[in-house]
Amino acid sequence: MSDNTKIEWxxxxxxxxxxxxVTSPGCTNCYAMKQAHRFDARRGxxxxxxxxxxxxGEVRLN
Structure with missing residues (x-):
């Protein structure tokens, strides 16, 4: 959770x-897929x- 956000509301x-x-060819350009390995909570x-x-293909509810 982030206590600081620039979202006005x-x-x-x-x-x-x-x-x-991965469900479509558009997934090739997915920013989240390329960055997910950088965070411990997303390992695996x-x-x-x-x-x-x-x-x-694994999805986790935190």
């Missing part, structure tokens, strides 16, 4: 759901391939 933000699955949600990080 919100005091805090939280990402309650993490993960995804992506796997490294020759083309970069790819979602494993």
């Amino acid at each position: 919100a005091d805090a933000t939280v990402n309650a759901v993490n993960g995804c699955s 949600l992506t796997t490294k391939t020759n083309g970069g990080m790819v979602w494993t």
Whole structure:
């Protein structure tokens, strides 16, 4: 959870759901898929391939 946000109508933000699955060619350009491996809470949600990080299909509710 983040207690600081620049969203005018919100005091805090939280990402309650993490993960995804590749469903279309547009997923190739997914920013979240490329960045998810950087955060401990998202370990195991992506796997490294020759083309970069790819979602494993696992979705977690935090």
